[in-house]
Amino acid sequence: MRASTVFRGAHALVTIILLVVVVGFVWMRGGDRKTGDEFLSARQVQPGLWLYATQNRTGNATVPTVIRYDLSARQPDNPNDAVKLLHDQWPFMEGTGEITSITSEHDYLRISYRGRVYSLDPTATWQDEGKPVTMRLAYDIQ
Numbered sequence: 001m002r003a004s005t006v007f008r009g010a011h012a013l014v015t016i017i018l019l020v021v022v023v024g025f026v027w028m029r030g031g032d033r034k035t036g037d038e039f040l041s042a043r044q045v046q047p048g049l050w051l052y053a054t055q056n057r058t059g060n061a062t063v064p065t066v067i068r069y070d071l072s073a074r075q076p077d078n079p080n081d082a083v084k085l086l087h088d089q090w091p092f093m094e095g096t097g098e099i100t101s102i103t104s105e106h107d108y109l110r111i112s113y114r115g116r117v118y119s120l121d122p123t124a125t126w127q128d129e130g131k132p133v134t135m136r137l138a139y140d141i142q
Contacts, residue, residue: 037087039079040067046104048128050075052086053099066118069093071109071135073128092124092137093117108136117141 036058045051049071056066068091076082093099097115104110109124125134 037068037083039082042075042082043102044075045071045102045109048073049104051099051102052082054083054086064096066094067096067098069099071124071126073126073133089126090121091119093120095119105138108138110138110140112140112142114142 036056037054038057040053040055042050042052050073052070052072054068054070056068059065068086070086070089070091072082072085072089074085076085093111093113095113095115095117097113097117099111099113101112102109120139121137123134123136125132127133
């Protein structure tokens with residue numbers, strides 16, 4: 001009888017401790033992953049389509065600088081507006097390298113990239129006059 005009560009109490013205590021650890025971990029790791037983004041560059045791909053690169057240097061010694069690549073139909077007047085514009089978009093590529101060339105071919109974009117890739121998508125989506133536009137992407141990664 002006493003052993004059963006002790007085991008139930010120990011189980012409840014361990015469960016509460018684990019719950020606190022998990023909630024604390026999620027709380028500390030959560031948040032906006034684009035908070036530290038800074039404008040890096042912009043270039044026109046074709047009329048009405050711009051390639052933007054932003055970088056995030058908020059990592060520490062074990063987290064490298066991450067460069068995010070986005071497409072947008074408009075070019076803001078200053079770099080801070082570009083970062084705000086891209087904040088709600090999902091980048092089509094993230095990594096530590098650079099896009100060496102980007103060309104429009106028929107109904108897709110061909111992207112040449114040199115460096116380490118963390119994530120990439122086969123399509124990119126952006127807003128053009130309030131309407132979503134999606135374009136296929138083809139990669140040449142070195």
